[in-house]
Amino acid sequence: MAAAEGSVGPPAGISSQELLQEMKAFISGMDPSHGHKLTVKEHARCGLLLLRNLPPARGAVLEHLRGVFDEYVSGYILELNREGGGAGPLGRPGLDDVTQEIQGVLSEFVRSNPAAWAPLVSAWSIELMGQLSSKYSGRHPVPHAGSLNELLQLWMSCKATRALMEIYVQCLSAMIGSCPDACVDALLDTSVQHSPHFDWVVAHIGSSFPNTIISRVLSCGLKDFCMHEASSSSSSSCSGGPSMPDPLFPSPADKRVPKIASVVGILGHLATRHSASIRQELLLMFHQSLGPCREPQGPAAVPFLLQLAAMSPALLGAVSAELIDSLTPPVLEQLRQRLAGLGRDEGDNLAGLAVHLICQTGPGAERTLRFLLGAAGPASVIAGPGPASAAAPDGVRRCCQRLVQLLLLQLQRLVYERPAGQPQPQARAVPFLDALGGRVRELCAETLRLERERQLWQHQLLGLLCVYGGPSLGAEALCQLLVLAGSPEELGLVARLYGGLAGSVPRLLPAAVCRCVARLHSGPELPPGQAGRLLANLAGLAGWEGPEGGGAPLGPRLARALSAHVRPLGRLLAHPHSGVSRSAARLLAAVPLPPSLGPAHLAGLVRAATGHFFLALGRQGPSSSALADSCRLLARLSTVSPGAARCVLRQLVRSALHPGNARLFGGGPSAPCSPAAPAPATPGDSLLHVNRSHGTAVNFAGSVWAVFHAGVIGRGLKPAGGSGRGPGPEEADANVYRLLGLVVRCGAALCPPASTLPCPTLPPEAAKAVALALVEGLCPEVTDSDLDWPPAEHARHTVERDLRVCRYFQEQPLLLGLLRLVSLGPPALCYCSVLLRALLATLAAHWEASRHGHTTASPWPLHASRQLLACMAEGQLLPPALANAHELFHLLTPFEVRLLLLSVWDYVRDNGPQPHRFSFDPERGSFRRDFSRDGELGKYLGVLHSVLHKNIDRLGHLYGRFQL
Template sequence: MAAAAMEATASQRAGISSQELLQEMKAFISGIDPVHGHKLTVKDHARCGILLLRNLPPARGAVLEHLRGVFDEYVSGYIMDLNHEGGIGMGGGVGGRSGLDDVTQEIQGVLSEFVHSNPRAWAPLVSAWSIDLMGQLSNKYSGRHQVPHASSLNELLQLWMSCKAMRVLMEIYVQCLSSMISSCPDACVDALLDTSVQHSPHFDWVVAHIGSSFPNTIISRVLSCGLKDFCMHGASSVVDPLFPTLADKRVPKIASVVGILGHLATRHSDSIKQELLLMFHESLGASRDPQQHATVPFLLQLAAMSPMLLSTVSGELIESLKPPVLDQLHQHFAGLSRDDADNLVGLVVHLICQTGPGAYRILQFLVNTAMPASVITTPGLAVRDSVREACHRIIQLLLLNLQKLVYNRPSASLAELQPRAVPFFDELKGRVKDLCVETLRLQRKRHLWQHQLLGLLCVYCGQSCATEALCHLLTLAASPEELALAVQLYGGLAASVPGLLPATLRRCVARLHSSSLPEEQAARLLANLAALVQWEGPEEEVPAPVGARLAQALSCHARDLGQFLPHGHPRVAEAAALLLSTVPLPRALGPAQLAGLARSAVGQFLLALRRGRGAAASDCARLLIRLSCASPAALRSVLQQLVRSAAHPGSAGLFGGWAPGSERAQGPPPSTAGCASGDSLLDTNRKFGTAVNFGGSVWAVFHAGVIGWGLKPASTVTLPGPQEAMHNLYQLLSLVVRCGSGYPLAEPDPGLSRQGPPPINPEAAKAVAVALVEGLCPDVTNSELAWPPEDHARNTVERDLQIRNRFEENPLLFPLLQFVALGRPALCYCSVLLRGLLATLMAHWEASRHSLTTSSPWQLQASCSLVSCMGEGQLLPPVLSNMHEIFHLLTPFEVHLLLLSVWDYMKDNGPLPQKFTFDPEQGQFYRDFSRDGDISKYLNVLHSILHKNIGHLGHLCGRFQV
C-alpha cells in the first residue's frame, strides 16, 4: 500500500514524457550524458537521480543509495577544507566541493516534499536512510586528524553541525520524526537505535542532538523500543548478576538505549526519572502482557549497565516502595523459577553495591523492612512475612558480596588503597556517625547487620574511617552492652588496620580538646575509656591485652587528659579523674607537668568531697597515689598540694571547722570570740559606706550591686554535717597516709588498727611539715629550729595567736601534725608551730580562772594532742610525753606548770634532726634520750603535782617513773 501511494504521488507530479524518463534512467545507470556522450559530473548525476526520484517511484531505492555518495563527496571535501584551513573555526562553515551545496539543498527539498505529502509512507523510509547515512559518515571520518575524539561530544557536535550536508541529513530526520510523533514514532526511533548499535560511539552526537530536540518523545520511545527488543531476545527474566554487561550481546539495542539516556541525563534527568518510575509502576498492574513482566528485569539491566541511571532513579524508587507496592512486587515475581529468582536477587544486590547517592536510604529501607514483625506495628504499614524474608535474604547477600569486594582485592596489603571502588561504601563514608547510632540501638538483628557493615566499611576506607567509627561508638555508648560493640569492632579491625588503637586515641583526645563534643558526651567518652582499661570481657569477645594496650596508649596522653580535671562540668572532671586513676603515668612527665596534674587532682578531690561524691573522691585519691609513686619529687609535690589546699581557710568547713559565710557559723570565728563585735578592720574598710566616694563614677555604680538587680546577694556556704565532716577528714588523712607510706591503692585492712600505723616515709613527712609551716607561717623559714627561752614568746605573740587560731578553725591540722610525728625526725621542721601552740596554751592556762581544765575543752584537747604528738615524734622523752594523760584531772594552773616544764626541756634539748639515728632493722629513725643527760630536773613539778593529788592520781604514779 505504501508503494502504491508513492506511485500515485509520483504520477500526479509527472511533468515529463516517457521517452525523456527512459533517457534519464539510462543516463543515471550508465553515468554518461546521452546528448554529448561525456561522463556526468557528480552534480549532474545527482540531479538525474533526483529527477528519477520525483517521477519514478520504483527507482527510489537505487536513487537513495546513489545519493549517499553525494553526501560522502560533500563530507570528504569538508574534511579536506578543514585540513587546509586549520580547524573548525577557520572557515569550516563554508567547506565542501563546488556546486554540491545546491544539490544537497535540492535533495532536502524533494525528500521534505515527499514526507510532507505522505508522511506515513515516506517518513519511515527517509528517516532510516538519513539516520543510517549520518552513522556511516560519522564512523568513516572519525579517524581523520581534524575530527575530535568521540568523547569530546560538544566539539564533535559543533564540527558536524557546521557541515551543511550533515545538517541537511539531520533536518530531514527531524522532519520525519516530527511528522510521525503524534501517530507512530516507533519506526523512526527503531532506526535511531539500530544505527546507534552499529556506529556508537561516533554516532553519539546525533543522539545527543535529536534527544535535546525531542526529549520526552525520545526518552519514552527509546525505553519502549528497548523493552520490546529485550522481550524479543528472550531476556525477560533470566539476568546473570555476575556478568550484567553480557546482556548487550544478547539484546543488541540495550547498549544503545543506555547510551542515549546517558547523553540526555545531563539536562533531562527529571524526565528520565519520571519515565522510568512510570514504567515501573505500570508494570505492576494486573495485565498479562509479557512486556509488563519483563519491565522490572529490563529496568534492572539498564541500571546495571548505567550507574548514572541507577543514581537517577534509586532515591525516589525506594521512597515509592510502600507496603502495597511491595506486595505487588511479590505477586509479580511469585511465579519465577528458583534460578531466575536467584539471578534477579543477585542483580539487585549488585545494583545496591553500585549505588552511590541514596545508599544510606536504601540500607535503612532494607533493614526496616527485614526487621522481625512487631505487635505495635501500625495497621497498613506492616509487610508480609514473605517480603520480610526476601529483604532479609537481600541483606545477607549484600553483606556477603560487600565482604568479597573488600577482602578479595588484588592489592598486596589490606592497608593499601583498593584499586576498585565500591560506590555503596563511598557514599556511606560520610554517614559513619549515623551507622554508629543505628548500631547502638541494639534492636535484635538490626544492630548485628549494621555492626557487620560498619566493620566492612572501616576495612574498605582504611584507618581514618575506622578511627572515626570507634570514636563515635566510644562517645555514644551508654551501657556495657553498647560499649562491647566498640570492643568487638576493634577486635575485628585490629589485624586489618595497623596502628588503629593509637590513632583512635589521638582522634578522641583531639575531639575532646576541640570543644566539638557536648559536655555529656565528653564525660561519657572519658568514662568509657576508663571502663575499657578495666575491661574483663570473655576472651572470645575481647582480645586479652586490650585493656593493657589501651592503658599504655592512653599514658602518652596523660598530660592532655589532665587538662580536664579542672573542667567546669562535674561529670567531665570526674570522668577524667576516673580515667587517669586507671592509666599508668608516663615517666617522661616533667616536674612542671607533675605539679600541674597534682594541683588539678587535689582541687578535684576536695571539690568531690564538698559535693559529697565519694566515688569521684576515691578516683582522685587513686590518681594522687599514682602520682606520688612516680618519683620522690612527685611525692613531695602531691603532699604539699594536699596540705596547702586542705589547710587553706576556705577548706576548713569541709572538715568540720569554721568557714566565713557558712550557715552553721552563728557568730564570730573562735579566734575572735573575745572581741566585742567580731568584725575585722579589713572587713569594715571593705564596706561600701566607708569606701572613697568617686563622685558617681563607674567604680561606684557596681560596688554594691547592679542597677535593676538590687544589692549583691550575701554569699553563704553550706557546710557538711558532723558525720560527713568526719568522713571527709578520714578520706583526706587516709590519702595522706597512703601517699606517705606507699600503701596499696586498695582500702586498708581493718585489722591493721591492731598492728599499729603503717610506717611513714620520712621524706613524705618532711614534705607535709614544710607545707604546714609555709601555709600557716609563710614568713618563717625552716632554719628556725632551735627552741628559744620562754621570754622570747613575748616577741612572737601575734604570730603565735595566728597559729593557734588556724589550728582552732581547722580540725585537720592536728591530725596532719600527728602524721608528721610518725615520720621521725620530720616533726623538727614544725618547731615554729609547736612553739606557737605551746606558748598560747601556756598563756591560756595561766590566765584561766576556772577550777577545772574541762571548762576549756578545745584548749584541753589541743594541749593533750600537742604533748602526745611531740612524744610520738620523740621530741620529748616517754615520761614527759605521758603527762597529757592526766591533764583532764588537773587545774588550769597545774597544766600551765607542766607545759612550762615541757618548754624548759625543749629549750635545753632543741628539736634538731641531727639527734636522730637510723635503725636499719626497724627501718626508721629513733632518738637516744640517754645522750641528753638526766631528765629528773624536768620532772620535779610533775612529781610535786602527783604528790599533791595522790588521792586520785596515785594509781598513775608508775607511768611517770624514769
C-alpha cells in the same frame, strides 16, 4: 538541463520531450546534448528534476541520491585525514550547494503533503544515516561508538549528515501528532540494524522528542532483551544446561544482549537534559511490570532494568532515590511474587546483580542501607521513618535478609581483595562505601541499637567501612562510638569492633585516641555531656580485660596509648562542668604516666588533681565515686618518683589550708593563706580587706566604717547565715578522715623500695614533707633550721606569731589532725618545732590567765593541750613518764596544767627536738629515740610528782604511770 539547474521550486512547466531527455540522461549518466558524461552535481540535479515532475521515479531518484551523500561523506572523511585529525571542514567543495538543493526539495515535498511524503522521506533519510554511520565507523578520524558525544559532534559537523538529520526531524515533527509510530519504528529498526554506530542519531532525535524517543527506546530494548534471553535459554537447554555467571560478580555488559548497550548510550546522552523524563519512564516500566502483564515482555522488565542500571551509573543514580521511596511493603510483596517463578540460577543471578548495583550506588547509599535493614529487620523492631517503616511480610523479610547477607559478603570481597600498601585503582573503588564514609556518625548511632540481628549487620558493615577507609576513618568511627555509647553493653560493641579491626588497620588505637583528645580540646568541640561520656567510656575501656584487640587485652593497650596525652587530659580536671572533670579524673587514674613527663608538667598535673580533689569533696561529699577517682589519681601521681610524692603531699596540705577549702573541715573564716599559694583574686574583693592591706583600719562601731561589714561591693549584702555554710560536724569529721587517709596513702610511696620490713603508717620522708608544708603555710617567715627551743622568757618576743598560729589551730580542726599524723613518722615532728613552741607558749599563757577557773571551762585549750602533748609523745619528743601527763589535765586546776606545760618546755629546751637524736631501728623498721642518753630525767618530773602528791586522794591510782 539548463532550465532545471538552480531550480528547486515547483516546475515552471516542462514538455514531455524534455522530460524524456532528462530520463535518458539520468539513466545513462550522459548528457544527450553534448555527449559527455554527467558530473555528480549534474546527475543529482537531473534526478531532482525527475523527482519533481515524475512521481513514479521517486524510488530510483532517492536511491541515486544515496550515492551523492555517500560521495560527500567520503570526501569529508578524506579531508579529516589530510588535516591530521584536527577540526574538520564544514563541507566538500562542489557538493555543498547540491546537498542544500536536495534538502530543499525534500523539505518542500514534506511541507506540501506530509501524509504522503513524510513516511517515505523519513525512512529513506534514517536508513541512509544508518548506512553511512556503519560504513565509515572503522575509518581513522571517526571516534569509537562508545564515545557518543564525540561521534555526534563529528557527524553534525558534516553538512550532508546534518541535512539528513534536519530532513528526518522535519518528517517526525509533521507526523508526531497523527501517526508517530511509522517514523519511530523506522528509527528503532535502523538502530537495531546499525547499532551501536547509529546511536548518535537516536540520541540527537531523542533530545528533540524526549518523551516519545525515551519510551520507544526502552520498549525496543526490552523486546530485544527478551528475545536474546529466550534464544540463550533455548541454546542452553540444547547444550545440556545453563552456564550461569557468578551471582556475586555479574558482568555489567552482557555480550548476549547487544541492543541494551545502545539503550544505555542513548539514555546516557539524554540524561544530561532529560533525567526527569528518563526517571519517570523507568519507574513507569517498573510498576507496570508488577501489575497484570498484557505483554509477554512484562516479567522480564525487572531483570532488564537491573541490567540497564548495572551498565549505566548515571541511570542508577537518577532512579535509585525515587525507586527506594516507592518500595512500600505491598510493592515489595508484588515484586517477590513476580520473581518467585524464576529458577534458582536465575534468582541467584538476579540477586547478585542487585548486590552489584547496591555496591555501585553512591548518592543515596545511606537511604538504601536504611531501607534494606528496615525491611530485613524483625517485625518487632520499630524502624525509622521511611518506606520500610511498616512491618514487611515474612517472605519479603527473608528475601531482604538474604540480600543483606549477600551485600556484606560482596563488600567483604571487594574490601579484602584489594592490593595492600598500594594506591587503590579507580576500578576497585566501592561507591557504596565511599558514600557511607561521610555518614560515620549516623552509622555508629545505628550500630548501637541493641536489636541483635540488625546490630550484627551494622557492626559488620561498620568494620568493613573502617578497613576500606583506612586508619583515619577507623579512628573516627571508634571516636563516634565512644561518644555515643551509654551503657556497658554498648561499650562492649566498641571493644568488639576494635578487636575485629586491630589486625587489618595499622596504628588504629593511637589514631583513635588522638581523634578523641582532639575532639575534647578543639573544634568541633563536644558538649559537656558528650565530653564527659567520652572520657568515662575511655576510662571504662582502659580497665577492659577482655581478649579483644588482636590477642592482647584491650585495656593495657588503650592505657598506653592514652599515656601520651596525659597533659591535655590533665587540663580537663579544671573543667567547669562536674561531669567532665569527674570523668577526666577517673580516666587519668587508670592511665600510666609517661616517663617523658617533666617536673614542670608533673607539678601542673598535681595541682590540677589536688584542686579536683577538693572540688569533689565539696560537691559530692567524702563518700562519692568522683572523690574515689580523684584519690586514686593522686595516689598514682605519688608513685611516679619520690619528688612527685613530696609534691603531692605538699600540695594537699597547702590546698587544705586555703581559705576556700577550710570550711570543708569545719574551719572558720580566718584560715591561713600562704603567700606561696595565694587565693585567686576575684572582681568583688572587699574594700575593707584592701584597706587593711595598705595600713591599719579601725572599726568604729556604729559609724560609717561599719558599712564595710554589711557586704561586698558588686556582690550585694552578705547572706543571713554568714559568708557561707560549711558541712555539718559529722561530714566535716569525715572530710578530715578522708584527707588524712589520702595523705597516708600518697605518703606510702616514699617507703624504701628495697626494704623487707613493714612500712610504718607514714614513712619519715612523707611525714617530713607534711611537716614542712605545715610550717610553710602557717609560718612562712620561719626557716627550716629554726628547730632549737629558746628559754620560756623568749616567748614574749613571738607573742604575735604565737597567737596567730594558735588562732589557726583553733579555727582549723584539721591542723591538729595533720600534726598528729606527722608525729607518726618520727623524727618528722622536729620540723614542726616552731608550731609546737607557739602552741605550748600560748596555751601556758591561757592557763596562767585562767587560774581561778576550772580546766573544763575552757574546752578547746584543754583539748589542744592534751592533743599537743599526745603528739609530742607520739613523735618521741618527750619521755614516756612526762608524755603521759596529758591524761591528768581534765582532773587538775589551770595553774597545775600551766606548771606541767612549763616542765615540758624545760625538758624540750634542754633536749632540743633535733633529728640527729633519733636512730634507725632495723628490727622495727623505723626511727627510735633513746631517752637514756638525755641524762637525768627526774628533775623534769618534780612538778608532776608534786601535783600527784597534792591530789593523792584522786590520782593516787595513776602514780605508777609516771615513774621512770
